[in-house]
Amino acid sequence: MKIIDSKGRLFGKLNILDLGAIAVILLVIIGIFIVPGPSGSIAQVTGGGGNRIQQVQVSLIVRGLNTKDSDETIAELNEDAEVSVIVRNEPAGRLKIESAQELPNYVAATQPDGSVIAQLDPRPIIKNSVDMILTMTGNGQLTNDGYVIANQKVKIGSVLELDNARYNFRGTVIDVTSLDN
Known part of the structure; x- marks a missing residue:
């Protein structure tokens, strides 16, 4: 069994483009909620x-x-x-x-x-x-x-x-x- 088939699916089940989109969404969520920490919050302006x-x-x-x-x-x-x-x-x-x-x-x-x-x-x-x-x-x-x-x-x-x-x-x-x- 090939890892990527002729249609660009991983193990014949999941499309690589779908994986890329999911990865981008996860990175955005991590960037918004985790990376800035408390210093990025508007509540901390004081x-x-x-x-x-x-x-x-x-x-x-x-x-x-x-x-x-x-x-x-x-x-x-x-x-x-x-x-x-x-x-x-x-x-x-x-x-x-x-x-x-x-x-x-x-x-x-x-x-x-x-x-x-x-x-x-x-x-x-x-x-x-x-x-x-x-x-x-x-x-x-x-x-x-x-x-x-x-x-x-x-x-x-x-x-x-x-x-x-x-x-x-x-x-x-x-x-x-x-x-x-």
């Missing part, structure tokens, strides 16, 4: 090792937020106690707004001698657009891979979405530090 909860300060830059009155918006943000935060389209808890600082809007102005200087933007429309830096605090953990706030990694460059009943906008993290040093 990292192990007894990381303690601490106060974390997050600085966020918001560019070009369109609003009816930028001064009113800055004043409102300075009054808000807490705001809901969304990271990567996932709710990430609440942070307390400590301060909202408006950044001046400059334009490059060419001078008669050919030099260029920065001037405040004189256009009236600029009253309806605001650039600002928000400083917020909340509870988080420092892991080997950065800070984690409500099971979401937050690093410089992360985009946070701030949401409440009156506004919803996005900004980019420019600093994350611990207040418990």
